[in-house]
Amino acid sequence: MTWAAITGQVALVEDDYTLVINRGRDAGVRSGMIFAVHSTSGPVITDPESGRELGRLSREKLRVRVFDVQPLFARAHTFVETDSFHGLLQVPFVASDGAVTIDVGDSVELIHRDAAGIHAAAH
Incomplete structure (x- = not known):
């Protein structure tokens, strides 16, 4: 990556498809940026030698993907690249069969600076 990393946390789950990130324009966030949301409750790794x-x-x-940027926060919608007409599939945050649960405090990390990099990033 050739840009400074932008990391933060989920500050608010607004609805089933929208969340608020605790970084905004003042931190360099711009509309169209893509962030990965990571679990913060994974298992602890302990060194077996030292403990x-x-x-x-x-x-x-x-x-x-960020769509609304304020000085200290940004709002973003979920997306997953698909072969659909719009290239987007909305994935709800709510816990139900197979849905993803997003929690306040989950970490976020910039993975693409703008919407032009979306196709290159999709796995």
Whole structure:
């Protein structure tokens, strides 16, 4: 990556498809940026030799695209690239059969600076 990393946390789950990130224009967030939302409750990794905590495993829950940027926060919608007409599939945050649960405090990390990089990023 050739830009400064932007990381933060989920500050609010607004509805089933919209969340608020605790970083905004003042932190360099712009409309169209893509963030990965990661679980913050993964298992602790402990060094078997020293017993020292090395960190936690984190898994990506989903990706969101910023659509509204304020000075100190940004609002984003979920998306997953598909072959649909619009290229987007809305994925609800709510816990139900197979749906992803997003929690306030989950970490977010910039993975693409603008919407032009969406297709290159999709796995």
